[in-house]
Amino acid sequence: MNFSHAVIVMGVAGTGKSTIGALLAERVSVAYAEGDDFHPAANVAKMAAGVPLEDADRWPWLDSVGAWARERGEAGGVASCSALKRAYRDRLREAAPGVAFVHLAGSRELIESRMRERKGHFMPVALLDSQFAALEGLGDDEYGVTVDVEGTPEEIVERAVGALARL
Structure with missing residues (x-):
């Protein structure tokens, strides 16, 4: 599978954006940006x-992620970015037309348990509620897919690859 544009792996903290993004990039042989x-x-x-x-x-952070995605051009690439609100995704699309989104979604309980297990990350569990409050799922008119985060990282990546292939 080839990506002709960048893919942004999005979702609230603790959904596995970094892990899934890096594995997805490796799976499809493109660059990855954290x-x-x-x-x-x-x-x-x-x-x-x-x-x-x-x-x-x-805004400046989103502009930087968007610039990276644009620079990837037709070579493609995968970046992780929460992109919680439609307005944030619109900003990324302005910078990198054609960017696709993979929304990693799961229950609050599962995501909180994963956040409690990870070590050395700056994002505290205390901010998870604000993340869910800000989250606006992908609209029907947005170029992207929603993938459940239940299962192993490899299973999640396979679901993402399959869903992206159907876009």
Whole structure:
């Protein structure tokens, strides 16, 4: 399978965006970018302190992710990025027309349990409620797929690849 445009793996914290994004990129032989790496230090510090980001904090970050996606061009690429709101995805689409989204979705209970198990990540479990409150699932008119995060990372990637192939 070839991606002719970038794919953004999206969802709330703890859904496995980084893990699934990296595995998906490897599976289809394209570059991978960790969306968290595009955050300025001030954003990371704010989240680590348990303070949700505001839109003003997110716009420069989204612009950086979008620029990376645009630069991938027809070579394709996969990036992780929460992209919780339609407005954020619209911003990414403006920067990188044709970008597809893979929304990783699951129950709050499952995602919280995964967040509690991970070590060394700046995003505290305390911010999960604000993530779910902000989340706007993909609209029917948006180019993308929703994939359940139940199962192993390999199973999730296979579901994502199959769903993307049907777009």
